[in-house]
Amino acid sequence: MNKILDSFNLKKQADQLGVSVWRSPGFLFILLGVVIIAAMLAVYFVSRNSDSVEYLLGSEFALVIVLLVVGNSIINGINEIARANKIKTEFISIASHQLKTPLSEINWELELLSGKFADGLNEKQKELLKNVNVSNCKMIRLVNDLLDVARIDQGKLPLVSEEIDLIEMIKEVIENNKNLASSRNVKIKTRSYVQVPKIVGDRKRLLVVLDNLISNSIKYNSKKGRVDVAITPEKERVIICVKDNGVGIPKNQRKNIFSKFFRSDNVIKNQTEGTGLGLYIAKNIVLQSGGDMWFDSEEGEGSTFCFSLPLEENERYGLSD
Ligand code: ADP
Numbered sequence: 415m416n417k418i419l420d421s422f423n424l425k426k427q428a429d430q431l432g433v434s435v436w437r438s439p440g441f442l443f444i445l446l447g448v449v450i451i452a453a454m455l456a457v458y459f460v461s462r463n464s465d466s467v468e469y470l471l472g473s474e475f476a477l478v479i480v481l482l483v484v485g486n487s488i489i490n491g492i493n494e495i496a497r498a499n500k501i502k503t504e505f506i507s508i509a510s511h512q513l514k515t516p517l518s519e520i521n522w523e524l525e526l527l528s529g530k531f532a533d534g535l536n537e538k539q540k541e542l543l544k545n546v547n548v549s550n551c552k553m554i555r556l557v558n559d560l561l562d563v564a565r566i567d568q569g570k571l572p573l574v575s576e577e578i579d580l581i582e583m584i585k586e587v588i589e590n591n592k593n594l595a596s597s598r599n600v601k602i603k604t605r606s607y608v609q610v611p612k613i614v615g616d617r618k619r620l621l622v623v624l625d626n627l628i629s630n631s632i633k634y635n636s637k638k639g640r641v642d643v644a645i646t647p648e649k650e651r652v653i654i655c656v657k658d659n660g661v662g663i664p665k666n667q668r669k670n671i672f673s674k675f676f677r678s679d680n681v682i683k684n685q686t687e688g689t690g691l692g693l694y695i696a697k698n699i700v701l702q703s704g705g706d707m708w709f710d711s712e713e714g715e716g717s718t719f720c721f722s723l724p725l726e727e728n729e730r731y732g733l734s735d
Pocket of ligand 1 (some may be wrong): 689
């Protein structure tokens with residue numbers, strides 16, 4: 415119901431798209447409907463009240479002109495939205511590139527200051543330097559994420575192809591998240607995984623995907639939380655699932671989970687840090703690698719995020735369908 419009411423709120427729609435009300439799709443749609451009805455009625459009355467063929471042709475010609483004008487207006491509106499979107503993506507890309515160099519310099523100088531030139535610094539000063547370094551690393555991560563988002567939106571996310579041992583990759587990401595897990599009292603179940611064939615993909619990018627799912631399953635977990643990472647080979651693909659018994663995702667927000675900058679209400683109050691970019695980037699990396707990503711979740715009970723990756727033709731299992 416709210417969705418239907420929202421589609422008639424032309425001002426809200428125009429504000430969301432950053433265009434004037436008369437250029438919003440809702441307004442143009444209504445205008446088109448009104449014009450078509452008025453034109454049909456006009457042609458009907460003209461044809462009823464006049465036997466003149468010229469008259470009829472004239473009114474049909476006028477109708478075509480009006481439809482062309484309205485159609486042109488709709489196309490201009492769509493162009494304007496597409497242009498605004500392109501400018502926004504380019505802005506994010508340029509701003510992130512410009513920010514990356516000074517942030518990397520700060521990182522380099524902080525390393526020198528807390529390493530080679532640390533003599534003479536007292537404990538308080540060292541602690542402050544450490545805090546500055548942590549914040550700087552967060553900014554570098556955010557800038558890198560924004561750059562990836564811009565690359566995805568421009569269809570220019572480069573992926574390399576190399577052979578990957580998925581089990582070794584899972585173990586590496588679990589190891590990297592050990593400190594985060596123990597700081598939150600979350601247990602990651604250790605498994606002896608069945609052997610799966612090697613796949614071909616971009617190792618660095620797929621590490622990002624797995625790290626996002628595993629770190630989320632720790633961050634959005636509850637006290638005495640558990641995380642289980644499973645890998646299942648199928649005939650033509652391999653599926654990796656990360657299951658947690660954490661806070662879950664509210665039903666009405668599940669459709670937005672893979673959208674840019676989206677964070678669900680139930681995590682924002684406890685987990686103030688987060689950009690809502692991780693899953694958007696992760697899903698796009700997986701899609702571009704020929705796989706898919708999906709999830710299942712129940713608020714208060716937990717979530718399971720899965721993704722699939724295709725097996726190379728010669729690595730496919732001889733399993734029956
Ligand atoms: P971030 O973690 O920086 O907020 P993500 O894109 O990784 O960004 O996740 C987007 C949102 O999806 C999170 O803010 C959270 O609301 C929800 N989410 C992701 N993973 C989980 C999970 N395992 N359990 C519950 N909610 C999750």
